[in-house]
Amino acid sequence: xxxxxxxxxxxxxGLLFTVLGGLTVxxxxxxxxxxxxxxxxxxxxxxxxxxxxxxxxxxxxxxxRSGERVKGEWGYRPLALIALSIVLFGFLLDRVGMVPAVxxxxxxxxxxxxxxxxxxxxLLAVAMTAFSVAVFSYGLKLPYPLLGGY
Amino acid sequence: xxxxxxLVFGFGxxxxxxxxxxxxxxxxxxxxxxxLPGIGPLVTIAMLFPITFHLPAVPAIIMLAGIFYGAxxxxxxxxxxxxxxxxxxxxxxxxxGYQMARQGRAGPALATAALASFxxxxxxxxxxxxxxxxxxxxxxxxxxxxYTALMLMALVASAVMTQGDAVKGLAMVVLGLLIGVVGxxxxxxMARYSFGIPELIDGVGFTVVAVxxxxxxxxxxxxxxxxxxxxxxxxxxxxxxxxxDLKDAAWPTVRGTAVGACFxxxxxxxxxxxxxxxxxxxxxxxxxxxRFGRGAIEGVAAPEAANNAAAQTAFIPMLTLGIPxxxxxxxxLAALTLQGxxxxxxxxxxxxxxxxxxxxxxxxGNFLLVILNLPLVGVWVKLLTVPxxxxxxxxxxxxxxxxxxxxxxxFDVYLCALIGVLGYVLAKLECEPAPLLLGYVLGPLLEExxxxxxxxxxxxxxxxxxxxxxxxxxxxxVLILVVMVVPAARGKRHGT
Numbered sequence: 045x046x047x048x049x050x051x052x053x054x055x056x057x058g059l060l061f062t063v064l065g066g067l068t069v070x071x072x073x074x075x076x077x078x079x080x081x082x083x084x085x086x087x088x089x090x091x092x093x094x095x096x097x098x099x100x101x102x103x104x105x106x107x108x109r110s111g112e113r114v115k116g117e118w119g120y121r122p123l124a125l126i127a128l129s130i131v132l133f134g135f136l137l138d139r140v141g142m143v144p145a146v147x148x149x150x151x152x153x154x155x156x157x158x159x160x161x162x163x164x165x166x167l168l169a170v171a172m173t174a175f176s177v178a179v180f181s182y183g184l185k186l187p188y189p190l191l192g193g194y
Numbered sequence: 195x196x197x198x199x200x201l202v203f204g205f206g207x208x209x210x211x212x213x214x215x216x217x218x219x220x221x222x223x224x225x226x227x228x229x230l231p232g233i234g235p236l237v238t239i240a241m242l243f244p245i246t247f248h249l250p251a252v253p254a255i256i257m258l259a260g261i262f263y264g265a266x267x268x269x270x271x272x273x274x275x276x277x278x279x280x281x282x283x284x285x286x287x288x289x290x291g292y293q294m295a296r297q298g299r300a301g302p303a304l305a306t307a308a309l310a311s312f313x314x315x316x317x318x319x320x321x322x323x324x325x326x327x328x329x330x331x332x333x334x335x336x337x338x339x340x341y342t343a344l345m346l347m348a349l350v351a352s353a354v355m356t357q358g359d360a361v362k363g364l365a366m367v368v369l370g371l372l373i374g375v376v377g378x379x380x381x382x383x384m385a386r387y388s389f390g391i392p393e394l395i396d397g398v399g400f401t402v403v404a405v406x407x408x409x410x411x412x413x414x415x416x417x418x419x420x421x422x423x424x425x426x427x428x429x430x431x432x433x434x435x436x437x438x439d440l441k442d443a444a445w446p447t448v449r450g451t452a453v454g455a456c457f458x459x460x461x462x463x464x465x466x467x468x469x470x471x472x473x474x475x476x477x478x479x480x481x482x483x484x485r486f487g488r489g490a491i492e493g494v495a496a497p498e499a500a501n502n503a504a505a506q507t508a509f510i511p512m513l514t515l516g517i518p519x520x521x522x523x524x525x526x527l528a529a530l531t532l533q534g535x536x537x538x539x540x541x542x543x544x545x546x547x548x549x550x551x552x553x554x555x556x557x558x559g560n561f562l563l564v565i566l567n568l569p570l571v572g573v574w575v576k577l578l579t580v581p582x583x584x585x586x587x588x589x590x591x592x593x594x595x596x597x598x599x600x601x602x603x604x605f606d607v608y609l610c611a612l613i614g615v616l617g618y619v620l621a622k623l624e625c626e627p628a629p630l631l632l633g634y635v636l637g638p639l640l641e642e643x644x645x646x647x648x649x650x651x652x653x654x655x656x657x658x659x660x661x662x663x664x665x666x667x668x669x670x671x672v673l674i675l676v677v678m679v680v681p682a683a684r685g686k687r688h689g690t
Contacts, residue, residue, distance in 0.1 A: 050373025054362075054442030057623035061365045068372055068387075075386060076377075085379035085386055088641045092368050092375070092492035099365035106361075115623055119418025123618055124415055125398055126590060127611045133594035156417055161583075170585055172591055184245060186599055 053114045058104025061096050068093030125156035141191040142181065146173045197323060201509075204550030208558055213253050217555045220257035221563050224264020228271070229574045231278050232416060232582060233409070233589055235265040236522045240404035241596035252548050256555040258529055261535070263505045263556065264463060265317065267563045270307040270498050271574050274300060283465035283501040284684040286473045290486060290493030296383055297489050301436040306443050306491055307498040309435075314451040314499035315560035318506025321455055322513070323553050326542065330514040331389040333539040336648035337604045337656050343667035345640045348461035348517050350671050353629040354678035355460075355467065362625045370630035374637020381403045382643065393605040400528045401600050402610045403634055407627040408521075413586045415621055417594040425462025443495035444478050450496035454503030459510050468504040469497035478635055506556060513549060514539060521628040524635040 049055050058105045068089055078084030123172045129152035136145035180186045207213060221489075225239045239258050242612035269281030276293035287307065294303035336344070353363030375396030376387045388394035435443070450472045457468030476496045477486045486493050509526075511519050516538035518524040527541070528535050535545060542549045597606045617627060651657035658664050 053623055057365075057620075057625055060619070060623070061369070064369065064372075071387060071472035075384060076382070079653060080648055082649065083381075083645045085384045086381045088644070089372060089375050089386065092372050096365060096368045096372065099361060099368065103361060103365065114421060115624075116622075118416055118622065119618075123414045123615060126410060126417075127615055129587075129590055130410065130594055130611040130614065131608055133591070134598065134604030137598060137607075138604055145594075148593060149591050150587045153590040154583065156414075157269060157581055157583045157586065158417070158425065164584070165587070168587065172588055176591070176595065180595060180599075184248065187602075188598075 048111065049108070051113050052107050053112050054107025054110065056107070056114070058100045058102070058107055061100030062104060063100075063166065065093045065096030065098075065100055068096065077138050081085075122156040125152055129153035129156070137188060141189045143190050145171055145174050196329070196557040200546070200550050201323060201554065204544065204552075204554035207252065207547045207551030208256070212634055213256055213551065213555060214558070215512050216249070216253040216257040217260050217559050218562055220260020220387075221264035221267075221293075221559045222566060223257075224261040224686045225268035225271075225563065225566050225574065226577065227261070228265035228268020228281055228284075230580070230585065231272055231276075232412070232585060234281055234522075235262045236525055237405060237409040237479070237589075237593075238265075239522065239525045239529065240401050240408070241592050243525070243532070244401060244600045246529065247532070250614035251535055252551050253447045254532060254533060255526070255548065255552055256559075258526060259552060259556065262526070263502065263559065264566075266502045266505045267308060267311050267567050268500075269501075269576065270311070270494075271304060271571065272578065274303045274307065274494070275575060276578055281465075281501075283469055283505075284467070286469045286497040287672035289437055289473070290488070293489035294491070294494065295366070295488065297491065300654070302439050302491070303494050303573055305435050305568060306439065306495050307566050310443060310450065310495040310499040311502040311511050312560055312564045313447050314454060314503035315506055315563075316557065317451050317558070318455055318458070318503040319408055319553055319556045322510055322556075323550075325510055326514050326549065326553075328540040329510065330542050333515050336515075336539075336663065337661070338643045338650060339664045340642065340662050340667070341643040342647050342657050343671070344515065344517055345636050345643070345663040347667045347671040347674070348511075348519065349629070349633055349636060349640075351461040351674050352520070352632045354674060356626045356628050358543055358624055358626050360678050363629045364674070366620070366625050366627070366630040367633040370633025370635075371588060371637040371640065372599055373403065373630075376642070380638075380642065391605075392396040393601075393603060394611075397638075398609065398613075398634075399597070399600055400525075400532075400635070401597050402606050403613055404525055404631060405597060406610045406613030407620075409424050409589060409593050410610065411627070412616045413616030414614070416582070417586070439491050442491050446472075446492040447499045449475065450499030451497075451503045451528065454500030455507045457500070457509030458504030459519065461517070465501035465504040465508075465520075468500040472496045507553075511643075512539060513537060513552075516541075516639075518632065520676040521631040524632050528635055582588065 072086045072090040072093060076084035076088030077086045129149045133145050133149040133153055136148055149167045150172055151165055154160055164185060177190060181190060224235060227233045238261055265281055266283055268278060269284035270287050273279050273284040275288040277288050279285040279288055279291035291303050320506050349367045353367045353543055353660055354360040356363055376394055378385050378395055385395050453472040453475065454468040472495060473496060475491045477483050508519050508523050509516050512523045512527055518527045527537060594607055597610045600606055
């Protein structure tokens with residue numbers, strides 16, 4: 045396999061569709077198909093998975109032929125940090141409460157940017173915490189503990 | 195005049211203190227997020243609609259609608275002053291709007307944009323009032339086969355008409371339909387693709403998909419490259435356009451409104467494409483096309499009228515047929531559904547206060563927007579100086595809170611991160627997210643109607659071609675495919 049394929053835009057898109065389509069069809073084997081008149085739960089996903097698979101093969105082959113590359117670099121760092129900041133929110137809110145969750149999410153998310161200025165982020169965290177508590181806890185009365193778990 | 199009675203009734207609903215307050219909140223918020231680049235009406239509505247559970251249906255939908263059309267006003271401010279589209283629908287306005295600002299005519303450009311939007315908004319609202327009942331009555335005759343064919347047409351159109359590659363668009367629709375399949379099958383009660391996770395039995399949450407694809411993925415895309423923003427810092431003086439400006443802008447506004455109103459109803463096109471199309475039209479029929487790109491007032495008036503007209507008429511298919519024509523309308527549909535309102539032709543009969551109240555509120559909202567955007571433009575300009583490095587962590591935070599508040603379960607937050615990652619990969623591979631979202635929203639409806647249609651016809655698939663209305667939708671679907679896909683396959687259609 046040419047190393048270029050891993051930066052080939054349509055090859056990768058096609059591969060993704062093919063794999064997802066294939067998986068869908070494979071998993072749908074557990075669900076009764078039924079007939080066209082009385083479709084079972086497996087009918088619709090099987091047909092769609094098959095279509096997705098075919099689209100994927102077409103896009104994949106077209107990518108191999110055109111060789112068009114992905115534009116720009118992959119932003120692994122911002123992707124990882126942003127995803128982490130979101131996961132942290134869910135993880136912390138249940139365990140230590142809303143205030144720490146808000147602060148942690150803001151700091152990790154801000155670290156994904158180009159410039160990280162500690163003082164600014166701190167101010168932002170204070171402002172957003174106050175805003176979130178005022179709007180969500182007092183205004184909308186969402187039942188989240190501010191500090192501490194359930 | 196029945197329609198007059200209905201409108202009077204609608205204004206009675208919209209002028210209640212509560213509804214006026216939510217209308218104002220909606221348009222103010224819409225202007226705000228319209229001005230701020232990097233957050234659009236779709237994400238805002240998706241984040242806010244968990245909160246609207248606590249409201250009655252009418253004020254909730256009035257506010258969400260206000261966010262949507264308010265953003266069309268706000269977006270033009272950013273286009274004109276920063277040369278950066280606050281909204282995708284205002285991208286075209288950058289070309290001539292920013293040039294006007296550089297020539298010291300930022301004031302007239304902003305005023306023209308707001309007045310053109312106001313005109314278009316009024317006409318668009320009137321069109322909903324006129325066309326809604328007629329279309330609704332017609333749609334009452336739709337059976338399962340007609341709905342299946344109509345949804346198929348909407349999905350295919352959304353896939354091939356969005357920017358970029360048609361085949362990838364179709365694949366994204368299918369992927370969206372499949373995400374919609376996750377959860378309990380209504381007919382058999384069987385849990386599909388839930389992988390033994392109890393949270394997935396109810397399906398993938400709507401906020402999770404919309405926020406993950408549109409907010410999270412887009413923020414990562416913005417962060418991966420380093421772009422300097424040039425903000426127009428000069429003071430905006432002299433808002434009033436001259437008599438000549440008004441004369442020059444009048445007909446382009448009317449034409450823009452007409453183009454926008456048509457595009458708004460069509461599935462898959464929406465405000466963004468309509469503003470682009472009307473700009474091309476103005477350029478073609480202008481006596482001196484070379485003025486475009488150098489601060490022609492027509493290049494501001496026509497696209498701004500078009501995107502606002504389209505933003506209004508996009509409500510027609512959503513309200514009367516229950517079929518959203520764009521991803522943002524899909525969010526509105528989901529919000530209505532979760533309020534327990536079955537959209538479709540019945541909505542006008544069952545919920546006249548909702549339908550006519552919403553229309554009346556749009557008139558009021560458009561009026562409020564002119565006030566918000568003209569005398570108060572200085573406030574919004576100040577907001578443009580907020581740096582992105584403060585903005586994006588806050589958006590991420592609101593996404594998290596929005597997701598968590600739907601089910602009070604961290605699972606939705608985790609899933610949103612995962613869909614955000616998928617959305618980023620898809621964005622890098624130049625696969626448009628809008629068709630996926632539309633497929634996801636229409637998926638369960640499509641499957642249900644398809645199964646019902648084939649059950650009634652005893653498994654005979656020709657049912658979609660023997661009923662006249664269904665046949666018309668099928669022919670339209672095939673035409674859209676042929677017109678858009680064939681040139682693409684020959685490599686003649688250039689994606690932008």
